[in-house]
Amino acid sequence: MVTAAAIEASGLVKTYGTTRAVDGLELTVPRGGVFGLLGPNGAGKTTTIRILATLTRPDAGQASVLGHDVRADPLAVRARISLTGQFATLDASLTGMENLVLQARLLGLSRRAARQRAGELLDAFGLADAGRRAVKAYSGGMRRRLDVAVSIVLAPALLFLDEPTTGLDPRSRSQVWEMVRWLVREGTTVLLTTQYLDEADQLASQIAVIDHGTIIASGTPGELKASVGSGVLRVRLADPGDREKARRILERTFGVAVHPEPDPAALTARLNADAGEGEVGDAAALGMFELSREGIAIGTFALGQPSLDEVFLALTGHNTQESAPKGTVA
Amino acid sequence: MTTTVTALETMTVASQDGVPRPRVFRNSLTMAWRALLKARHEPELVADAIAIPVLFTLLFTYLFGGALSGSTHQYLRFLLPGTLVMTILLITVSAGLSLNNDRNQGALDRFRSMPVWQPALIIGSLIGDLIRYLVAAALVLGLGLVMGYRPAGGAGGVLLAVALILVFGFSVSWIWTSLGLVLRSAQAVSILSFAVQVPLTFASNVFVNPATLPGWLHVFVNVNPVSHLVTAERALMNGTAAVGQVGWVLLASAGLIAVFAPLTMLLYRGRQ
Numbered sequence: 001m002v003t004a005a006a007i008e009a010s011g012l013v014k015t016y017g018t019t020r021a022v023d024g025l026e027l028t029v030p031r032g033g034v035f036g037l038l039g040p041n042g043a044g045k046t047t048t049i050r051i052l053a054t055l056t057r058p059d060a061g062q063a064s065v066l067g068h069d070v071r072a073d074p075l076a077v078r079a080r081i082s083l084t085g086q087f088a089t090l091d092a093s094l095t096g097m098e099n100l101v102l103q104a105r106l107l108g109l110s111r112r113a114a115r116q117r118a119g120e121l122l123d124a125f126g127l128a129d130a131g132r133r134a135v136k137a138y139s140g141g142m143r144r145r146l147d148v149a150v151s152i153v154l155a156p157a158l159l160f161l162d163e164p165t166t167g168l169d170p171r172s173r174s175q176v177w178e179m180v181r182w183l184v185r186e187g188t189t190v191l192l193t194t195q196y197l198d199e200a201d202q203l204a205s206q207i208a209v210i211d212h213g214t215i216i217a218s219g220t221p222g223e224l225k226a227s228v229g230s231g232v233l234r235v236r237l238a239d240p241g242d243r244e245k246a247r248r249i250l251e252r253t254f255g256v257a258v259h260p261e262p263d264p265a266a267l268t269a270r271l272n273a274d275a276g277e278g279e280v281g282d283a284a285a286l287g288m289f290e291l292s293r294e295g296i297a298i299g300t301f302a303l304g305q306p307s308l309d310e311v312f313l314a315l316t317g318h319n320t321q322e323s324a325p326k327g328t329v330a
Numbered sequence: 331m332t333t334t335v336t337a338l339e340t341m342t343v344a345s346q347d348g349v350p351r352p353r354v355f356r357n358s359l360t361m362a363w364r365a366l367l368k369a370r371h372e373p374e375l376v377a378d379a380i381a382i383p384v385l386f387t388l389l390f391t392y393l394f395g396g397a398l399s400g401s402t403h404q405y406l407r408f409l410l411p412g413t414l415v416m417t418i419l420l421i422t423v424s425a426g427l428s429l430n431n432d433r434n435q436g437a438l439d440r441f442r443s444m445p446v447w448q449p450a451l452i453i454g455s456l457i458g459d460l461i462r463y464l465v466a467a468a469l470v471l472g473l474g475l476v477m478g479y480r481p482a483g484g485a486g487g488v489l490l491a492v493a494l495i496l497v498f499g500f501s502v503s504w505i506w507t508s509l510g511l512v513l514r515s516a517q518a519v520s521i522l523s524f525a526v527q528v529p530l531t532f533a534s535n536v537f538v539n540p541a542t543l544p545g546w547l548h549v550f551v552n553v554n555p556v557s558h559l560v561t562a563e564r565a566l567m568n569g570t571a572a573v574g575q576v577g578w579v580l581l582a583s584a585g586l587i588a589v590f591a592p593l594t595m596l597l598y599r600g601r602q
Binding site for chain 1: 349350351352353356357360363364367368371372435436437439440441442443444445446
């Protein structure tokens with residue numbers, strides 16, 4: 001019986017010249033579900049995945065995928081994983097059908113089985129009409145769907161899904177998310193790398209934040225957010241002229257700083273980082289009560305968790321859009 | 331979007347009977363199929379390689395043939411084996427080009443992360459190239475026949491000549507697969523192949539009898555491997571082949587493979 005974790009890595013190091021792309025990385029990914037690997041460009045996501053997918057040998061450390069050591073038994077690893085995204089592209093001059101059949105034949109399916117499987121996948125991914133066209137004529141969304149289809153010609157136990165929705169329109173984006181959720185229901189473990197925090201939030205049950213080649217935080221999306229603060233209250237007043245008065249009332253009520261937003265009628269407050277959910281809700285309700293007692297009309301208000309953007313900023317001191325500076329890790 | 335949902339719900343995950351394993355012949359043949367598909371979708375790659383020799387055959391035969399050999403017919407007998415060599419040599423770069431593209435576009439990483447016999451990608455490209463050589467050789471020979479070329483070596487001689495050039499082309503391809511893994515862009519591979527092959531083709535016995543050349547050039551032409559290949563091809567097609575001429579080509583081919591095939595595989599595996 002196989003009980004090994006999907007991925008177990010410890011002390012991984014990979015140096016390119018003077019840059020330590022991966023610097024003592026520790027990572028455990030359980031089987032099942034989507035595991036989000038989150039970090040800015042240059043944080044070490046790509047190198048980590050290249051090592052785990054047997055494309056790059058680490059300079060130091062251990063890594064095993066589904067119980068097989070990536071260095072000692074790369075073939076066993078390769079037989080159980082699939083890569084998508086920037087690591088593994090489709091043949092642009094071939095048709096969608098040909099790309100699928102090629103993959104199926106390389107994985108050992110007979111000519112007939114390969115053709116049949118390719119047809120099934122084209123249908124399932126809404127590409128039946130495009131199957132005979134060259135991939136270079138596909139839209140970004142179609143390409144990404146075919147990319148995922150090719151990587152599940154034989155369902156892998158572990159799928160590396162690399163920035164699957166970068167550059168996609170919202171509709172294609174939700175289609176890709178739908179496919180990922182479906183794959184997980186069918187039993188595949190997905191390692192998702194992304195720069196989009198809401199994508200990790202939407203899909204991942206576990207997240208590890210990577211920066212400068214090491215994991216700096218991990219947990220469920222909820223845990224990561226809770227580590228920064230319990231809730232963010234956003235209030236929009238009916239009359240922008242009341243804002244300064246409202247700000248003073250709320251600061252007095254909450255005992256924390258209340259910030260004006262770019263919207264001239266809106267205010268935000270990060271409520272009591274140490275308090276539990278319920279207390280934050282109570283505090284917010286009290287604040288709203290105080291405002292209306294003082295005769296200030298409230299347009300809308302919302303109490304939410306902090307975004308992962310805020311989490312990232314709090315953890316790393318820089319936001320996700322900035323590249324981590326290379327080669328400066330102590 | 332809704333179409334995707336319903337379709338996915340009825341989709342099954344393919345069950346795996348055991349795990350896929352590398353298979354030498356099957357993987358290589360699949361990769362050869364891929365190379366041929368690419369060639370079919372991008373016929374301009376073969377067309378480019380054939381256009382030049384065809385143009386030169388026509389140009390040299392009708393423009394200079396009379397002056398060089400007394401008659402266009404006589405000259406064609408001399409020239410056609412040479413343009414055949416030129417055609418094949420120009421195509422030898424294509425596996426290297428394709429490997430370079432695969433590396434730059436990420437297809438190489440896909441294959442390297444799959445449970446396939448790793449040399450299959452390269453071997454497959456080269457098998458695909460053999461088919462291109464055959465098509466190109468048939469076209470050039472066909473043109474020659476239309477223009478009035480009648481090989482004295484007969485069908486047997488021509489077939490042997492084509493077989494010999496396939497062997498040599500296959501061997502030279504390994505130089506380009508090595509360079510395809512070293513050089514940064516496909517453009518660099520193309521330019522280098524042109525820069526090497528054009529002088530080698532012109533400073534050889536393809537177009538003119540070396541005896542008419544100045545001494546220093548004569549020396550170069552005589553050591554130029556293209557000259558040796560053309561001599562052997564001419565002898566086979568015109569029915570005057572000697573074992574030494576053919577043997578030289580086979581030996582050179584073996585040498586090229588012995589050096590550049592392991593080098594290519596080393597570069598392929600070493601990319602990390």
